[in-house]
Amino acid sequence: MPELPEVEVTRRSFASEITGAQILAAVPGKPLRWPLGCSPARLVGQRVQGVRRRGKYLLVDLSAGLLLVHLGMSGSLRFAPSLPPAGMHDHFDLVTSQGVLRLNDPRRFGAVVFAESQDAAVAQKLLGGLGLEPLSDAFTFEALRAGLRASRAPIKQVLLGGKVVVGVGNIYASEVLFLAGIRPTVAAAAIGDVRMRRLHQAISDVLALAVERGGSTLRNFSSAAGNPGHFQLAARVYGRAGAPCLACGSTIQCLKQGQRSSFFCPRCQRP
DNA sequence: AGAATGACCTGCTGGC
DNA sequence: TGCCAGCAGGTCATTC
Structure with missing residues (x-):
């Protein structure tokens, strides 16, 4: 479900509450995208040292290893002192001394994976190929352009x-x-410096604003504390095929790229 | 090696 | 009203 802003908002909503907690139980439900990779018993007794984020992965640091949590397309986390019995789409509970972290994920594209360390093979497979963090200092115009x-x-x-x-x-x-x-179809390598600068700025600004606003992309998004995201970042083109461009009035188009929908204004976005 | 496809799984919407 | 096709926020493995 989430793009980066939703994942970051989720992280912020429970990181400080869970930090320092001792794990009392780990309760897997139906299979997720990948297996946990260890016996639930192995987690018991470990301490949560913090929660970081890398791309769309949440990294729950433990005293002896870490949990990689991905929300897939439809996942969400809740963290509360106690939670009702697991429902139909609740597929993982991490019961701790400070509350229960629960993954709800109807489509089960999400995952909770244990790694002994960030250098472990599983972690490397999932995190190793990831690019620049758009909200970090490393995300410079030059680095984006080089990529x-x-x-x-x-x-x-x-x-x-x-x-x-x-x-x-x-x-x-x-x-x-x-x-x-x-235009979404333009070859990445063919983008000139002027538009590259605008792209760099747009990525930084839009993601930062969305985080600030509490994760506003999703219809059903709510943070792990249960606070709903507002809808303040109205999409300018996404989902608006056939509607007039807010900038020039041209009709917004939709095309398929790699089986995903892309929306664009044929006038504002040059080939 | 890089780039295009298929696969994973469930729920909702829109058209007939 | 009911059924079915198509689509949905992601990303890895396989194929070309």
């Missing part, structure tokens, strides 16, 4: 791929390309 210059694939696909920059999902990919005036 994009190396790929001839359409820019929309490159943004979604996560190897150059992480966290830009299907909704924000359309939005930032609109703000930068770039």
Whole structure:
């Protein structure tokens, strides 16, 4: 369900409450995308040392290892002192001395994976190929340009791929390309400095604003504390095929790239 | 090696 | 009203 802002808002909503807690039980439900990778008993007794984020993964640091949590397309976390019995789509509970962290994920594209350390093979497989963190100091114009210059694939696909920059999902990919005036089909390597600068700025600004606003992309999004996201970042092009462009009035178009929908304004976004 | 496809799983919407 | 096709926020493995 989440793009980066939702994952970050989720992290902030429970990181401080769970930090320092001792794990009392780990209760898996139906299979998720990947197996936990260890016996639930192995987690018991470990302490939660903090919660970080890398791309769309949450990293729950434990006294002896870490849990990689991914929300997939439809996952969400709750953290509360106690929670009712697991419902139909609750597929993982981490019971701690400070509350229960619960993953609800109807489509089960999400996962909770244990790794002995961040260098462990599982962690490397999942995190090793990830690109720049768009909200970090490392996300400079030069770094983005260097990454994009190396790929001839359409820019929309490159943004979604996560190897150059992480966290830009299907909704924000359309939005930032609109703000930068770039057609989604343009080869990444063909983007000139002017539009590249606008793209860099758009990625930084849009994601930062969305985090600030509490994760506003999703219809059903709510943080782990149960606070609903507002809908303040109205999409300029995403989901608006056939409607007039808010900037020029042209009709917003939709096309399929890699089986995902891309939305763009044919006038504001040049090939 | 990079780039395009398929796969995973469930729920909701829209058209007939 | 009911059924079915198509679509949905992600990303890894497989194929070309």
